[in-house]
Amino acid sequence: MLAEIESHPDVMRWNIEPYKGDMTEMYRAFKEAIEKLQVEKDKIFLVGIFEGMVVGFVGVRSKDEGLNRIGEVGISVHPNHWGRGFGTSLLKAAVEKAKAEGFAKLELETIASNKAM
Numbered sequence: 001m002l003a004e005i006e007s008h009p010d011v012m013r014w015n016i017e018p019y020k021g022d023m024t025e026m027y028r029a030f031k032e033a034i035e036k037l038q039v040e041k042d043k044i045f046l047v048g049i050f051e052g053m054v055v056g057f058v059g060v061r062s063k064d065e066g067l068n069r070i071g072e073v074g075i076s077v078h079p080n081h082w083g084r085g086f087g088t089s090l091l092k093a094a095v096e097k098a099k100a101e102g103f104a105k106l107e108l109e110t111i112a113s114n115k116a117m
């Protein structure tokens with residue numbers, strides 16, 4: 001489901017570096033990234049579940065290793081579930097977790113024309 005969300009055209013168009021591989025490769029990449037989370041302690045990955053379905057996810061990765069750790073945020077919610085507060089809930093949870101894990105600042109980059117739809 002993560003790969004379906006990330007490859008959805010309405011999500012992909014706002015991605016600064018859109019994924020160019022095929023779905024099988026994307027599934028593999030998500031699987032590998034999730035497995036690596038066990039050892040990569042500088043990353044946060046949270047999944048939003050509603051009525052047993054994955055509706056979105058948020059990730060934070062460390063941009064540097066200094067004292068002022070900066071986290072880079074990526075967030076995607078499936079377009080079928082936009083505007084229902086899932087993005088807000090995911091982001092709030094990620095901010096709390098990032099604070100607890102010692103991130104001093106979070107950044108999110110997006111395309112300037114990215115407006116709420």
Ligand SMILES: CC(C)(COP(=O)(O)OP(=O)(O)OC[C@H]1O[C@@H](n2cnc3c(N)ncnc32)[C@H](O)[C@@H]1OP(=O)(O)O)[C@@H](O)C(=O)NCCC(=O)NCCS
Nearest residue numbers: 011014075076077082083084085086087088110114115116
């Ligand atoms: C951005 C995104 C995660 C929001 O998810 P969502 O579940 O619809 O968010 P919410 O329902 O919690 O909406 C929260 C608020 O953000 C606003 N909002 C949503 N998308 C927005 C955007 N692109 N620009 C500005 N505001 C936006 C909503 O209008 C809402 O405002 P309100 O609280 O005043 O009503 C979702 O639209 C998405 O996945 N977009 C494609 C990927 C993307 O743009 N990711 C971010 C850049 S990496």
